[in-house]
Amino acid sequence: RPLRERAAVLDRVHDLVLERQSDVLDLMQIETGKARASAFEEVADVANLARHYSVRARRYLAPRREAGAFSVLTSARVWRHPVGVVGVVAPWNYPLSLTLGDALPALVAGNAVIVRPDPQTSLTMLWAAELLSDAGLPDGVLQVVLGDGPTVGAAVVDHVDHVMYTGSTRTGRVVAAQAAQRLVTASLELGGKNAMYVADDVDVEAAAEGAVRACFSNTGQLCVSIERLYVHDRVVGAFTDAFVRRTAALRLGSGLDYRSDVGSLTSAAQLATVVEHVEDAVGHGARVLAGGVHRSDLGPWFYEPTVLVDVPPEARLFREETFGPVVAIYPVASDDEAVAAMNDSEFGLNASVWTADTRRGAALARRVRAGTVNVNEGYAAAWGSVGAPQGGVGASGYGHRHGREGLWETTRLQTVAVQRGTHGPAGLPGFGLRRLYELGPETWTRVLTELLRVMKRLRMP
Template structure:
């Protein structure tokens, strides 16, 4: 594995200035002080305001004060803000790429994936939100006499708890449809990647979002998270399954809705008719993008024994050739893990597997010579229960390879997990691949791609089954979840009751005849 170097501390000093931090934290509520750090060096990037419980309550009060006027705007006016944000982000992406890299440690191309994802979401909801939210006519109980319209009203103030691994996409990307639907947002991003979320907030305000509409509160998750849920009208959360269960319980106690994207143990299936070279290239992206710190990245590879040797030879070769480093420019293939906790989890899983008899095909060790949290991309074979890496989510640059005898075994083993977020199928036969995909119990399936094809298709829903969560982002569901549906039914001319001298018996007989006629006429 080769290395690529630059000077992140010097670049950080030029980018994360006192003036930038002051501008980004303007209006952020919190009397305490906390800090974020760069994974490339472990050094402090900035000092930030830390909120207490009363600060969260104040943030919600400010958001509630700003929300009604925003909701009263025409949906097209709200959508226009998203389109202006799109253009600003496209023009100023170098600023946010630096911040994302410095806060997460990921390679620049992987940071660029976040920019692309947010651009797609801004464009999609900027164009489609008015249609998603438009009143819809439905057939009434008595066609022609009952007029029915479905209206969509904003929930109010959305409580959004976002993680550290994709700090732009999982903050701004999820907030955009909430704003388009007429809501305000109180967001608690992870403190270590808060500068990215704060930068996105500033840019959206520049695009025309009222400043009070997006409030950010910073602090420890166990302290601030419950307070956000306590005041919210709806909650969105991306993170671990364990914490997601706690969020769901707190939301249920208040009878408010929640959308949760949680953990995954995603599988890639390489069928016997797959191109080994193409599949190996795709596996490198699927397994090691953002150093494996991606909810939809692949951690399990099920490879048909007929192509396993050819696939593994190419996969191992490509993995060993990856360029690791702390460069803040393009040209590095793999960056750093984001924290000591993530590095410890990766090391624990790899060491446990090797002690248990697994075979190391590539990587396998930390790289402190590159930075405090670097770890080599690692391929393991011979993994089996009860090894930790076999069933637990690693969330790092580690993948386990399993040889399978046939398609049925691959499907069964891929589905043998409580998680159900993403999967990938590789085959030279598109019809066969689609048939296999339909049998996989995951919210998204990518054919001849690892994760980006499904995730980047913003018109289609994205989310998990089983222990991977509730609800969906993207598409109609990604915006309508932030609304309350209201049915307005207008009855004309005749009441829905006996009239014109009909008694109850004759009225019931008339209704029975009407039901038969409506079915014959194929009314729905």
Template sequence: MTETSTATAAQPLGEKALASALTDRLTRGVTGAAATVTTTSPLDGRTLATLPQSTPADVEAAFDRARAAQREWARVPVKQRAALFLKLHDLMLDRQSEGLDIVQLETGKSRMHALEELMDGVGSTLYFARRAPRLLAPKRRAGALPLLTQTREGYHPKGVVTTITPWNYPLSLTMDVVPALLAGNAVVHKPDTQTALSSLWPRMLLLEAGLPADLWQVVIGDPADIGDTLIDNADFVCFTGSTAAGKAIATRAAATLTGCSLELGGKNPMLVLRDADIDATVTAAVRGCFANAGQLCVSIERVYVDREVYPRFVEAFGAKVRALPLGAAMEFTDGVGSLTSGKQLDRVRAHVADAVAAGAQVVAGGKARPDIGPYFYEPTVLTDVPSSAKLYREETFGPVVSVAPFDSEDEAVELANDTEYGLNAAVFSKDVKRARTVAARIQAGTVNINEGYAASYAAQDAPMGGMKQSGLGRRHGTAGLLKYVEPQNISAQHVLGFDPAFGRTAAQHADFLLKAMKAMKVLRIR
């Protein structure tokens, strides 16, 4: 039933190889010089950069510089801070080819999927730059006693935020530093080593826009070497990565009562209801499952289809996936790029082999493609995956999806929720009202209707994050900014206080207060 996916060999990089002058400018922002590490492109193995490695002492020094710079930065009016990020927005668009080249060369993803990163980073920067002045402005709140108590809510920066970003979407997830900086904090940032240049690129542009360099410190190193120092010195931690690593960070941060925002793993389900437009659903499912070769925390790994339309869906989906081109040309083409590392390739191979050995059927793909590049793997569709298979519950994080039928909406919801994760989900139906009802029953931080992930992912004004083992806190929206500040209540009491007055006894004063509370309810003052 399977057939070989269309192959597009990775093109010679030629002019797209990174210029040494650009690499030098990017790596200038890294703290540390005692040791170095060399990174290579997953597309063809060529050397990309030699990066300084940071020691715990380097991390401590980065925090010292960041704290000194943050004290001055916090005094800068929010509108003035925001102006720098509006410039960054323009610079990222003006220099987009440079950024897309870096992302592709470091991750191996297709140019269209690299563009997704750029668009998300640009969009989130503009969103927060536009809204930060209003969201961070002091606000009047209802006081304890009408007219007599005047209450204001203000916001203090956390201080220095540790931001730890992964390799799969290194540019867009690096932009988590934007709301942290806008809120008046400094940042000590540890990007993944493999994709550090993609994280350093927006920093370089922001410094060109006028940001003081010490406000955004970058350190690179193995988590085993510098992880504890990053957590112990932080006033807040923003982490995107695996659930296991997130739990370790939360445990370490708990010792100092340091707050965390953790976006972690997912085993994201997609429900195809009986009335879904199958052709449109298949098209959306292909992107929802195989964007960035499935290396996306919100991508779909499980598809459940109403039994009545299940055969038609599997046939159409399998055919569409088998026709997908493989390759990562340095130009805009449709297709699926490379996995980013040998570790990810090994995990995908192991999950597929284990599922097939347990009885799963391969509808499409199922093979590595070293003829195209060292880490390419065919987009793969499996059916009849038993619950004993690792792929059934564990996050694969690769171009593999399982498809199974259901007999009722209740069963579909139960299957969707049968996971320790709760990051993203999707529901497909021509009846949007019906789909919303089903979506509200799914235990996931984001649920898309007639789309795999992009509708919620790109909705900058709404929060994004996970339930259950998929994390704590939210990115995007008001919550994505206010998590970086400490709210402060400043209340002033006028004319009358809370003690007995006008010669009243304590008992008379108590009676007055209780009657006042009743009156405020009746008058809807409270």
């Protein structure tokens, strides 16, 4: 199908996901236990992404002209073609954003897509597949396969031309190796132990409010959420008080409405990890300032948003990703100490810097080893800027989603170079490169040597 038709499908997806949001919000809450506001983030994200690529895909996929080997005589153009079939192996925590959100750029680039949603959240993806059909996507272009990761997820990796995987670092290494065996490319968004720095010049109330969103949105089950808070000595007391007060005021609940701030964890396994990390930290001397309680009265997997201090390096919580509503506060004495602490991790997915001086914040952000860094926001500023790439470094993976880079992940490059002047125009049979070659290798190598020197003097690209 031509690009204009593919873009039109995304344009209709934008409208339909907003029109039908009530149904999918219910579905996501039932499947994951998340609060409704967190579920709405996914609806808004998919609509935003669909709009962006429906408008920008033509520009992102347009061929580009490059300088040829010989000025005037040579032209070179670089084309982008779809790789063929893209496989999306998706997690359970964002069942709409991390399935449909990854499928849309692959589709508009001209690929077919196979999605393996997590078994716990398969209904959301099946709903999304029906929505794509209603938006005009031809039958069979996107297919959904259901099953576990080791069996069905691995089979997807074995049969596609590009893999998009979101999940744990441990499994990501397996996926990368499996794709490499077939010499196919992969985009991997993996774990994170994301850090936030609160500088000494902040409005502590505003910073605390932002930190609550950054740490506890989606019950902390968010790849880019904050699990480490580094706070300058001068404001650590005031910030901690404000942060703990706001954390304790969060409303927990499972209703299919907007009355709850924090929902349930999604599984017994995730609850077990949260409990283990908190108990291990306390056993190593950490103190709980808020939360630390399994709220079985609300549901089997509810856990109060938890704030800890005095977490030592020996605790698992210090370095391991918890992926739940738990954060630790660490005081620091300077910007340099904060940056060093933020970078002291195998992960590098997302980070945040809070300061009244945005120029200072941007300078600090550039020093942080992370794929995205937000200044005066936790994660939404970077994630919502869908024209900019989103990805990790180190144990947080490689490749990107969003922006031109996210679209390009599902394409292959081809250079078409056209050489003119080999025979010469009519009436000038002696003109052209063929004549140069006929002069013999010693002569034409001298001519080319001088030509290269002239090109350098003229600063030709």
